[in-house]
Amino acid sequence: MLAQWARSQLLQIEYLVRDGSSFALSPDIMALGDADRSGFAGRVGAGVTDVMMNALGYVWRDNGVALPGSANPHADFIYAGGAVAAHGVVLAEAHGSFALAVTSADMKREAKQKYFRQVKPHIGQLCAHGKVVHGYSVAFGSNPVSSDTFLHIAETEIAKKKSKPAPPPAVSQAGAGSAPASVVFAAHRSNFLLMGAPQIVAWIDWLRGAGNRPDDEIVTTFLTFGLGGRRFWVAAESLFPFVRPWLLLDEFESVAGRLPPSEYGHWFRRLQGSFFNVFAMEEVAAKSFLSLLSGMIGGQAAPFPRVVDLPATEPFGLVPGFDSPSRDDGSRYPFVLFRDGLALLSRLTRTSAPDRFTWSPRHGFG
Structure with missing residues (x-):
């Protein structure tokens, strides 16, 4: 909700x-x-x-x-x-x-x-x-x-x-570079909620003493996209039920001629709502936090540390000073990036098969 x-x-x-x-x-x-x-x-x-x-x-x-x-x-x-x-x-x-x-x-x-x-x-x-x-x-x-x-x-x-x-x-x-673990986990709880990754939110809640232990057999899949010289992770679950996560705009547009105009317009609007302005996380920030999270779940790290030291990213698209070539013809940045790694992508890059990573609560990345 x-x-x-x-x-x-x-x-x-x-x-x-x-x-x-x-x-x-x-x-x-x-x-x-x-x-x-x-x-x-x-x-x-x-x-x-x-x-x-x-x-x-x-x-x-x-x-x-x-x-x-x-x-x-x-x-x-x-x-x-x-x-x-x-x-x-x-x-x-x-x-x-x-x-x-x-x-x-x-x-x-x-x-x-x-x-x-x-x-x-x-x-x-x-x-x-x-x-x-x-x-x-x-x-x-x-x-x-x-x-x-x-x-x-x-x-x-x-x-x-x-x-x-x-x-x-x-x-x-x-x-x-450290910060209280309590505020770091609170920030990333909000971030992964925005990204549409409920399993990670559930694990964060459990580690903070709220809710039941989630099923550690359920993995979370992320799709990776390059944009503006950076790589971002998007929760695959957030793209459902619109289309298969590897079926992006180029492929969809290629079959548009076989759809009635009204049907094509309906699905294209849904695609725009899904693939434009997408919440994601910068790759290094995502890997760092999820590695810490799986270490805590699997017992390789302290149950809940007092402080953690995770990398901060340099913000982009938030303050003046960036060159105009960074923007598109509509004066929009390709993405907005916050210091904790959360990003809002103006659109997903067009590709037929983005790279995929799976995160396991117990075993980390597969």
């Missing part, structure tokens, strides 16, 4: 946000009622916040419900890695508005208010992933008619350094 909900949100983005190098809403946004438009703005605001946190170097994320006293107002997200690796975690509160009267002053005020109400009270506290050492409040607004767009950020003030540095801690610290 959650995977289907995620796909429906992606469709909303496709229809209600225009493609291009600057943010603009489709005129169709005005067809939504006030409550629906407000909810959609909040989800876009959360996405903008995640893009910003990736741009700042943070890698792993979890929902803010992991904070203690979650009944009280709290930030939307918790982030780890990057500048706070081995030091703690940071909070991020997200806000979005597509009101006709939205202004820069509104967003600045909203960012400050939400910071003092939902972020600052938690600074210095301990949560399930470690100590909260910093926080942000991000407010994003866009006028649906004029396309005037505003972004404001409020964050924790960094205290001035003392004249003498503090002595190093007596206890050993995690490596510079």
Whole structure:
């Protein structure tokens, strides 16, 4: 159900946000009622916040419900890695508005208010992933008619350094690239849910102490695709029941002449929904995490380590600075890549037989 909900949100983005190098809403946004438009703005605001946190170097994320006293107002997200690796975690509160009267002053005020109400009270506290050492409040607004767009950020003030540095801690610290295992597994649970790999989600839940042990005889198959000089893994299960996973657009189009126009149009639209804008994972990130996962399931690793050290990827398509040849004629990047390895592919490359990998819970890759 959650995977289907995620796909429906992606469709909303496709229809209600225009493609291009600057943010603009489709005129169709005005067809939504006030409550629906407000909810959609909040989800876009959360996405903008995640893009910003990736741009700042943070890698792993979890929902803010992991904070203690979650009944009280709290930030939307918790982030780890990057500048706070081995030091703690940071909070991020997200806000979005597509009101006709939205202004820069509104967003600045909203960012400050939400910071003092939902972020600052938690600074210095301990949560399930470690100590909260910093926080942000991000407010994003866009006028649906004029396309005037505003972004404001409020964050924790960094205290001035003392004249003498503090002595190093007596206890050993995690490596510079490490992060709490709890937040890494929370991030990848969301990632594989978006990718349509429910068996991996079930194993993550079981290792975290939720649900029954899944059947370790069931393997997960991934198809590999090259795009923009990188290789990505797509869960084969996410492509069903549209067509066989090795039957992609070139082969399908070759038989289009034998189908009635209405039937061809119906199936081609379904193919577009399946093979355009596909969630995937960068190959190194996927192999690293799944190897760790099978090691824990098979008893080759600690049952649940305190920290893990997995590679982070350099983000792509999230911030300005990339050369225009990286984009296609519609000003779209071939893919968007986040630091934890999650990617959104604009389309799958055309091939008759993509490479396949199978992952076994006990034995790893076959």
